[in-house]
Amino acid sequence: MTISVDFTQPLTNDYVKEETFFQSLPLLEIKNLSISSLGENKKEDIKLVKNINFTIKSGEMLGIVGESGSGKSLTACALVGLLPKSLKVTEGQIKLHGRELLNLSEKEMRRLRGNEIAYIFQNYQGSFTPFIKIGNQLIEALRSHRKISKLDAKKKVLIWLERVKLPANQVFTSYPYQLSGGQLQRAALAAALMFQPFLIVADEPTTALDVLTSENILDLLVELQKEYNCAVLLISHNLNHVLKRTDSIAVMYGGQIVERGLTNEIRKNPIHPYTKLLLQARPVLSRVVPEKLVVIPGEPGLVAEQGCAFALRCPKSFKKCSILPKMQSVGDSQWVACHAADLEADYTNASS
Amino acid sequence: MRFVYAFFIKTYLTVMKMKNWPPTALLGLILLITIVLITAIGPLLIPNDPYMANMAERLSSPSLTYPFGTDHMGRCIFSRIVIGSQATLGITVLVITTVILIGIPIGLVSGYIGGRVDSIVMRLADGLIALPEFILAIAIAGFLGPSLTNLMISVVLVKWISYTRVVRGIVLSEREKEYVLAARVGGCTTWRIITRHLLPQIISPVLVLATLDVGKIILIISSLSYLGLGAQPPAPEWGAMLSDGRPYFQTFPELMIYPGMAIFIVVLSCNLIGEGLRDKLGEKSI
Numbered sequence: 001m002t003i004s005v006d007f008t009q010p011l012t013n014d015y016v017k018e019e020t021f022f023q024s025l026p027l028l029e030i031k032n033l034s035i036s037s038l039g040e041n042k043k044e045d046i047k048l049v050k051n052i053n054f055t056i057k058s059g060e061m062l063g064i065v066g067e068s069g070s071g072k073s074l075t076a077c078a079l080v081g082l083l084p085k086s087l088k089v090t091e092g093q094i095k096l097h098g099r100e101l102l103n104l105s106e107k108e109m110r111r112l113r114g115n116e117i118a119y120i121f122q123n124y125q126g127s128f129t130p131f132i133k134i135g136n137q138l139i140e141a142l143r144s145h146r147k148i149s150k151l152d153a154k155k156k157v158l159i160w161l162e163r164v165k166l167p168a169n170q171v172f173t174s175y176p177y178q179l180s181g182g183q184l185q186r187a188a189l190a191a192a193l194m195f196q197p198f199l200i201v202a203d204e205p206t207t208a209l210d211v212l213t214s215e216n217i218l219d220l221l222v223e224l225q226k227e228y229n230c231a232v233l234l235i236s237h238n239l240n241h242v243l244k245r246t247d248s249i250a251v252m253y254g255g256q257i258v259e260r261g262l263t264n265e266i267r268k269n270p271i272h273p274y275t276k277l278l279l280q281a282r283p284v285l286s287r288v289v290p291e292k293l294v295v296i297p298g299e300p301g302l303v304a305e306q307g308c309a310f311a312l313r314c315p316k317s318f319k320k321c322s323i324l325p326k327m328q329s330v331g332d333s334q335w336v337a338c339h340a341a342d343l344e345a346d347y348t349n350a351s352s
Numbered sequence: 353m354r355f356v357y358a359f360f361i362k363t364y365l366t367v368m369k370m371k372n373w374p375p376t377a378l379l380g381l382i383l384l385i386t387i388v389l390i391t392a393i394g395p396l397l398i399p400n401d402p403y404m405a406n407m408a409e410r411l412s413s414p415s416l417t418y419p420f421g422t423d424h425m426g427r428c429i430f431s432r433i434v435i436g437s438q439a440t441l442g443i444t445v446l447v448i449t450t451v452i453l454i455g456i457p458i459g460l461v462s463g464y465i466g467g468r469v470d471s472i473v474m475r476l477a478d479g480l481i482a483l484p485e486f487i488l489a490i491a492i493a494g495f496l497g498p499s500l501t502n503l504m505i506s507v508v509l510v511k512w513i514s515y516t517r518v519v520r521g522i523v524l525s526e527r528e529k530e531y532v533l534a535a536r537v538g539g540c541t542t543w544r545i546i547t548r549h550l551l552p553q554i555i556s557p558v559l560v561l562a563t564l565d566v567g568k569i570i571l572i573i574s575s576l577s578y579l580g581l582g583a584q585p586p587a588p589e590w591g592a593m594l595s596d597g598r599p600y601f602q603t604f605p606e607l608m609i610y611p612g613m614a615i616f617i618v619v620l621s622c623n624l625i626g627e628g629l630r631d632k633l634g635e636k637s638i
Contacts, residue, residue, distance in 0.1 A: 080537055114539035126530020129549045140548070141538045191538065 026055035027198055027231045028079075033092035035074050035083065035255075044090055049074050049255045050309075051092070053327070056199065061225060061232040063242035063263070065278070066252035067300045072235045076201045079233075080117055081109045096198065115145045118192035120185075122204040127188040128176040134187055135172035141191060160190040164220060182213040189217065193224055200225070201233045206241070214238075218245060239282050243267055248333075251275045254309030257327070261334030271336045274310045308338065316340050377628020383621035391437040400428035402435045402588050411604050420610050423593075424600055425586075429607070433614050436588035441618070443504055444569050448562055450508045455515025456558065460546050462516065463523030474520075477513045485510045489572055493581040503582040507572055511565065518561055519554050526553055556633040564626035567619035574615050590615050 032051050039045030049071040056062050064072045077083050079094060081101065094101040096116065104112065113119075121127050128137055138157040139150065148156070154172075161168035164186040171179065171187060179187065185205065192200055202221065206214030222245050225232050236242050242249060243263060250260040251274065259272040270276045280294040298313035304321075308314070311321040320339040327337045373381070390397065399417060406426035414421045420429035462473040480488070492506035526532065527550070535545050576582045577591030585592065590611040597607025 082533065082536060110539050110541065112539075113537050119534075119537040121530055121534060123530050127534045129531045129535065131552055132548070141540075144539055144541075144544070188534075 027058045027060075027097065028056045028233075029093070029095040029098075030054050030075070030079075031093040031095070033075065033078065033094065034090045035071070035078055035087055036090045037087050044088075047090075047255065048087065049078075052252075052255075052257045054250050054257065054260060056231040056233060058198070058231055059225070059229040060248065061222070061234060061246045063234045063236060063246035063249045064252060065236060065239060065242055065249060068237075069301050070252040071255040072252055073203055076119070076203050076233065076235060079199075079201055080113050080119055081106075082113075111145070114141060114197070115195050116198050118195065118197040118200045120188055120192050120200065120202040120205045122207050124181050124184040124188060124208060125176065127184065127191070130176055132175075133172070134174055134176060134179070138187075138191055138194065142194060145195060156194065157190075160194045161187065163193075163224070164190045166190070181209050182217065185209060185213075185217055186220070189221060189224070193228065193230075196228050197230055199231045199233065201235075203235045204237065205234075207237060214241070239278060251278070254303035256309050256337065258308075258310060258338065259334070259336045261331075261336075265331060265334045269331075269334075271330055271334070271341050272310075272338045273314045273316050273340065277315075374628045374631065376624050377632075380621040380624025380628065383617060384625060387437065387618055387621070388441070390434060391441050394434045394438060398428070398431035398434050400431045402427060402431040403586055411600065414606075421606055423596065423607055424604075427586075429593075429610050432588040432593060433590070433610055436590050436593060436611070437614065437618075439500070439583055439587065439589045440570060440573060440591075440615075443500065443573055444566055447504050447507050447511070447569055447573075448566060450504070451511045451515060451565075452558060452562060454508065455512040456519050456551075456554065458512070459516040459519025459554075460523055460550060463520035464527055464542070464546055464550065470520075473516065477517055480510070480513045481517075486572060486575070489576065490579065490581065493576050498581045498584065500583055503573060503576050506576070507569060510572075511569065514565075515558060515561065518557055522554050522557060523550055526550055556629075560626060560630045560633060563622055563629055566622040567626070570615060570619055570622070 031053055033049060033053075034047055034051055035049040036044045036047045052071075052075065054062065064075070066072055074083070074087070078089055079101070081104070083089070089102055092102075096112075101109070101112070128134060132140075135154070135157060138160075139153045142148065142153045142156060143150070146153075158168045158172060161171050166183060166186050171183065176184060188205075200221075205221070206217055209217065218241055221232065234242060234246055246263050248261060249263050249266050250257045251266075251272065252258065253274050259266065259270070259275045266275060267279070270279050274296070277294055277296045281296060283293060296313060297315065302312050303309045304311045306324070307322040308317070308325050311317045314321065318340070323339075325337045325339045325341075327335050328341060329335050330341060399419065404427065406422070408426065409418070409422050410424055410426035412418060412422045412426075418428050418430065420433070423429055423432070458473060462470045489506045489510045492509055493503050496502035496505060532545060532549060535549050540549070573582060574589075574591030574594065577589050578595040580592075580595065583589030583592045585596070593611040594608050594615075597604070597611070600607050
């Protein structure tokens with residue numbers, strides 16, 4: 001059973017998104033967001049994500065980097081309203097096109113998920129229900145958001161499977177276990193992009209794949225993102241991927257954003273000691289490899305209770321670090337939360 | 353309704369796909385099919401009216417007219433057993449269907465939604481499981497009064513809990529898996545996740561549990577009828593027939609042996625099938 005697909009037809013959005021009106025605003029605006037775990041009696045217990053701010057514009061790719069447990073995935077979960085029951089957003093705002101997401105009802109949130117915000121998982125096996133064929137799952141997803149006939153949905157799914165460079169007809173009739181990891185992640189990409197969402201949250205999309213496949217998939221993601229002008233929030237442990245592809249970066253440590261700004265600026269001129277160490281700890285082929293890469297002192301997850309979260313591990317910490325540093329702008333498009341930033345900036349200016 | 357339909361199709365396919373049935377399970381299957389056939393065409397097979405008493409021929413030995421002999425009222429035992437199977441098997445099928453239709457939805461909802469609903473259902477379950485199910489069934493049937501309907505109600509009330517527990521356990525472990533999260537992120541409704549993504553997972557364990565339970569339910573029904581809480585005389589029912597034959601046990605044991613054998617064979621065949629299914633479908637926990 002095959003359906004001939006006319007690939008010459010342009011892929012047009014089947015419903016009009018009111019993009020022109022919102023163009024001046026940032027697509028996604030996160031203001032002062034805090035997430036806490038709830039202890040007994042539903043009282044606030046531990047603050048896991050502390051007062052973070054960032055914005056994403058349409059067509060922008062923002063990379064979030066940081067070690068495990070720094071709150072990257074929690075932020076992403078809060079975006080789609082899927083925090084575990086034991087966690088709660090205690091303050092702040094998440095605005096998509098100026099619309100506050102935290103106040104939406106479960107029903108409105110459900111309409112939004114998949115349709116306006118898509119999510120790509122780290123574990124590619126988890127993206128699809130194991131006992132339903134890929135094609136049927138995609139059709140179902142499509143039909144749950146759009147009123148289209150089964151046949152039209154099938155055509156659209158086949159086109160999208162082709163778009164992510166998969167053998168469409170074969171994948172359409174396969175069960176998830178019959179596909180390889182790379183193929184599944186491509187299919188997941190198709191499932192995410194099918195709705196042409198405003199924002200794609202990619203939570204470590206290639207961590208479970210090998211180096212070449214992950215390169216390919218990220219390239220594909222970038223290509224399709226450019227084509228449809230959607231925003232991407234890329235969460236990754238792989239600094240190279242993030243540096244190579246993103247427009248801007250946010251570095252998180254201990255639930256706080258310690259530095260954010262344009263990727264190029266951060267690569268050239270990292271200011272926060274943590275960012276610096278991260279960049280130095282990364283082997284670069286073009287550079288002469290030193291005998292030993294830089295090691296960030298201390299244990300991962302060692303977060304100071306008060307003041308700067310990185311203070312306990314920071315080689316440059318001084319007295320003032322016991323006070324929480326404020327985010328301050330350095331240069332045109334770079335912000336950093338570090339007391340040493342002023343000194344640093346002077347130093348780099350003088351040296352350059 | 354579509355998912356109920358899909359559920360039965362899936363069940364059918366699960367059974368049909370099984371190759372290399374173990375010989376014991378095959379024996380059980382053949383026995384059960386034979387018994388179901390006999391039950392279905394029963395009225396054509398019987399040589400005598402199961403209700404007609406003939407005092408002149410009471411307690412007679414097997415003959416051509418009365419293949420298994422007659423009881424203390426001169427009624428044909430063979431005819432009564434064949435017709436009685438309709439009551440016994442019919443009630444069992446009805447009870448097991450009701451139990452599944454009650455137990456599965458409650459288990460799904462309790463496991464997936466959790467919270468207060470889950471605590472209430474599970475405390476109820478703990479309470480019910482603390483009492484032996486047989487004694488509880490006797491108590492409920494006795495409280496409601498002796499009749500077939502009340503017998504069914506009491507068995508359903510005692511039995512639904514084990515299905516709910518099994519289903520809840522599976523849902524609890526499945527709902528944390530990433531594909532359920534993926535379905536939620538994709539914008540699935542709770543109803544859709546439960547019916548499309550979780551329900552198919554519980555088919556094989558419930559199938560195994562149900563076949564193994566058929567034997568137990570037949571025993572409970574027969575026992576309650578034996579105690580006079582189920583089928584009322586003169587209706588033929590295997591348990592009730594056992595009860596009727598009790599006063600003549602020493603002189604005419606046939607009155608109890610034939611219905612007893614009938615119960616034994618049905619329970620045996622159900623258990624053989626159930627165990628075969630359990631081994632084949634890999635449900636070791638039940």
